[in-house]
Amino acid sequence: MHDLPPGDWLWRALLDGTQAGVAVLDTELRYLYVNPALAAMNGVAPAEHIGRTIAEVVPAVDAREDVLRQVLADGRCREVVSSGQTRAESPHARRYWHGSYSRLADGDGRVRGLGGIVLEVTEDRAGQRELERARERLLLLDAAAVRIGSTLEMEQTCQELCDLLVEVIADVATVEVLSLSGDGHRPAPAGMLRLRRAAMAARPALWEQVLQFGGPGEYVDYQRTAAIPRCLETGRPVVSNHGSDASLSRSAPNPERLAAYRAAGFHSTMVVPLSARGGQIGTVSLVRAGASGEFTDDDASVARALADRAAISLDNARRYSREHGIAVELQRALLAAPGTPHPRVDVATHYLPAGATDLVGGDWFDTLALPGGLTLLAMGDVMGHGVEAAVEMSQYRSMLRVVAGEHGGVPGEGTPDRILRRLDVLLTAAGTERPGTCLIGLADPVRGCAWFANAGHLPPAVIGTDGRVDLLPVPPGPPLGADLCGAYETVYVPWPPGHTLLLYTDGLVERRTEDIDTSLERLAALRLPNTGPLEALLGRLVHLLTPTAAEDDVALLVARAQPHP
Template structure:
């Protein structure tokens, strides 16, 4: 209890009881007499006002705090009618740390002793301090919500660009007005234009902005662009140190430190960019890329708490991006390997038309061992092959190449299809190749009306007649897959009218989870040639119809004979 400099001013309550009751509360409490002079000030009010308690006593609010609108008229009204009132006051006090105006909300009550009015008591809280605490709490809740959302919204696929897009979509507008993720160019991607000497090149994997800025930021390019950064700009500095870079963009010099080229400074200024954060997206092996966050216009600068949250989001995304990067690397190598092995078959004769497609199931499934081939034989005949090595990845692609090479070697021996399969089965078994494969062979004679077909566990071929309302499935017995050593293959002769299209495919085209394979294959009877008879358009239609939902790679091949110049259309498929 502070000393009372005015002993002739009686306190209406025992001082010791008063101190025990309100001396320790965090709310400011003051007691004033009927002339609104301070009788008592608790420690909290002393701190709020920034003036020692003893300097309050015996003086009015206006005397102690001349820059405060204390609303003494309202206090006098409380003394007059005894009705408690809530009063909001504002102004500046010695306790203020800056020039900003402060606000208080107080509740005032009349005090009476033995029926006599002796003064007024006020309980005061600083409204701005309370609002700031609420805003801080709201920011904390928002940051926690972002971190929680990251667990479910980032890393839903093994695609790097999708993961980067998920990251920028999470932080805008929750943490920034504009966000971008730039990653190192993949080391197995097709070659792009060379970077100028001394220039640091990154690939923009994703970017987004709030609606009001999205179109204006579009001038910076789109996802997939290669960005060349000048030496010393923000992104190279971030990656060189593997540390975040925070920039307050208040002048052109600071804007220039962020811009990847000098020409961007004027653009950044026009966009109202005022603060930026660049964070390395890193794993143990080193940085993968950079997350860039920008605030512009009326948005507040980044706070320390914002930076902490952004750092955590970048760290979480780095784990998913590392998985995606490793997958993409393996997937690209396998795909390029298969493409190099699975070259487009050349027509064995100028009058034979062939169209093919290879379609990976999706970017989350590694390439498999599907293959097709057309091999010329003696006497104008040719061998068509469609095969599928079991499994996926580089090993399946290598095994596919092994099967294809052995098949081409055996085709030179002029054997019927079932004998080729028997020889191939034995050679694979003896070679120690541990991957079985299905295979469908068709030997076509340009001068006859039949073709010879044999299957090693493969799905039946489809024959499409010109002008027919539907297709027919070849009734071909399916022997064991190659590589099992069981043998037992048969050759079946199938009627082929002039101009008939032979359609061959792998099981990825028709196999669907929960559906009987015979039902799936049966739908191929609905195939018809397009009006112009184009084989390319036929394959486009087939893949548009049967491709969605595929869980395995798809390889398809169509072929037919074209009339020789000056001749007739009697060539077979």
């Protein structure tokens, strides 16, 4: 049976016109008939199929002949997915077909062979794989959004990126960052580019071998032909798969590393730029070794997406580090030189910035000797954080000195509240954008007393000779600079010899998980040594009340009158 009966024109028209491949095989799985569509799929003329097996016609196709023999044996129809490459031209490296096979028997019930209908599904599978890859990339980016940039620490963000890359597409991953001006590193030799290795990750089996090339924190010099300088110059990934010794020598930081790379089994590398907001940050280097496959275009897309995600976090961290450093130095400089108190008043101060992940705030203090033997004691907290808050804090201090010099020279009830009212008017008129709290006291060591007024600040305290801490009832008025036309009240406070006045900001006592009254009760419950140096008293106070990582800045001021001659 080499063909269908010539008179059966209906079946011939149907089979020859369909786009599905149709075949009839005998019991030895040799072709008895193929339609034009199947012949085109195989790239072999219909006549050349007849009498030959599938393996003889298209030897590069896995036709699942074991399944076809099962159909012959039990008569159950089966669906088969086969794959490979036929003799027909195709843009796909591997093609896929879906076939449906059933057993054929004659009128006497004798098994004569198989009938099969075959459809090519290569494009469908390629589309499905692309969808799966897209889904995987989305899941990976979701993971990156959670795992990369969890803090504003550059090194930790770089390490998070390296760890994720080693999990998904690399055997080794490193991040190299460009040095910032003024970071104190030595210049690179002529013709070389120096970067700092910020982070590194590797599969456990490769870790010791990778460490010989430099660990996190070390500076690495790169020849200009190396992959990293080329990546920075072009702004595009640089990929090298199974490169020759010559190309690997050119791409390495220096040619001397070739032997060590080969010994470690490195065979493929990829360098991806780290850039954000138009500025370069550094590069991400990925390595594959041993039996790992070479890098693909998909790998480059994934690495670039993760690097772009991390670069935003790194740029934020870099900007934060720069502003944090400026703010800290500015605030330290402003607080390092408080005014000079009256000679008969001993004063000690302490400033403790919050943890490295928080911008410094607007905490400030000051002392100033006034006419009539009085000493101004001031403690304040400007709203906000960062450079702007530190600059605003300086304005508060400067205005207070001017106002106190004009109004604070006469001891007696009422003076501190007049100072706060005048200061509030000036700050409001100047259009300050940051209200602030302020507690001021006029201390008189000769009369053994002090007068306090409060603009929204926590109350002062006095530490007795027995170490007891008593909070002073100084009612708080509105904050300064809030345009509330504040009414403030002056409170007289006895200040016996040996007693110490304490002014502080909320960072000393306040906790986010508790009511402020509870925090103040903790301060009042302390028993502090009050006979030694004031610096020792401050150290004890900070040790007892401030956690290892303070939630907010802490500013302290203590004052004790010297004994009468």
